[in-house]
Amino acid sequence: MRRPMTAAFGRLRLYATGLPVALSILLSLHQPISPPSPGESPGTPARGTARMGMGVALHDGRTGSPDTRTAATQPEGVDVSSHQRTVAWSTLWASGVTWAYVKATEGTYYTNPYYGSQYTGSRAVGMIRGAYHFATPDTTGGAAQADYFVDHGGGWTRDGTTLPGVLDIEWNPYGDACFGRTKASMISWIANFLARYKARTGRDAVIYTATSWWTQCTGNYAGFGATNPLWIARYAATPGTLPAGWPRHTFWQYTSTGPTVGDHDRFNGSPDGLRKLATG
Known part of the structure; x- marks a missing residue:
């Protein structure tokens, strides 16, 4: 009886040793989940993982394809975050992407660990680039988050290659x-x-x-259209109806499933117009 028992214990030890490895592999395939903060439910995405357009596909279309006649005149762009990690900027540049926005911050508690390499990498291949901030109005005030953004990459310089910062205000994930x-x-x-x-x-x-979030959460407020450029998110063939106060959009995020990494966007103007926006 001794030999069968020894073999059985050996199989048990092998199973016990392999179980943590198997579990770690399974867990690595899923998005990291943080313990819920007060008022948050178990299964909520980890704080810091939010990015442009997380709720757009659920509310404003699935994917878009702009009129191909505008492709030659309206500069193509991408927006990226830590979700993309290392970005092949030279590949994007070769595909016709000429500008980019990189997530810098979220709330007053998170900075994108890939921000430096993404921001400098996009510029290194020739792109005009800028930074964006994912807003969390339930954590700290607007002024405090603007300060955090500027202090962690969201500033602006009149160098002709830096676009003004973006306030990403959308569905709360x-x-x-x-x-x-x-x-x-x-x-x-x-x-x-x-x-x-x-x-x-x-x-x-x-x-x-x-537009749907803006209508729901601000009552379709029209007071910012005269001063602040609009980046409209809508995954469809056209930008559709814009929020009140804006007669036109400046950027349009039209898909999250483009042919290359990142969400894809169009600047509503010419390459000279894009450079003028960067110059201020």
Whole structure:
């Protein structure tokens, strides 16, 4: 009986040794999940993992394909975050992408660990580039988040290659779509962010949003259209109806499933117009 028992124990030890390895492989295939903060449910994405367009496909289309006649005149761009990690910028440049936005910060608690390499890498191949901030109006005030953004990569210089910073204000991936704010308090939060960013950099920040979110969470407020360029998110064949106050969009994020890495976008103008936006 001794030999069969020895073999059985050997198989048990092998199983026990292999189990943690198997579990670690399975866990690595899934998005990291942080313990929920107060008011957040188990299974909520980890804080810091938010990126442009996380809710767009659920609300404003699945994918888009702009009119091919504009491809030669409207500069193609991408937006990236830590989700993309190492980006093949030379490949993007060769495919016709000439500008990029990189996630720099989120709230006042997160900086993109790949920001430096993504930001400098895009410029190294010849792109005009800028930084964006994912807003979390349920954590800290608008002015505080603008300061955090500027202090961690979101500044601006008049060098002709730096685009103004972007306020990414959209669906909350961590909880309530409008971050638990009333329409009036959301408008106030956005205004505080924009005012502080302008005071710190001398530029009016671009607002990235979707018409459906803007309508739901600000009541389709029209007060920023005269000063802040609009980056509209809509995964469809056209940008569709814009939020109130904006007669035209400046950028359009039209898909998250483009032929190359990152979400794909179009600048609503000429290459000279893009350089002018960078120059200020």
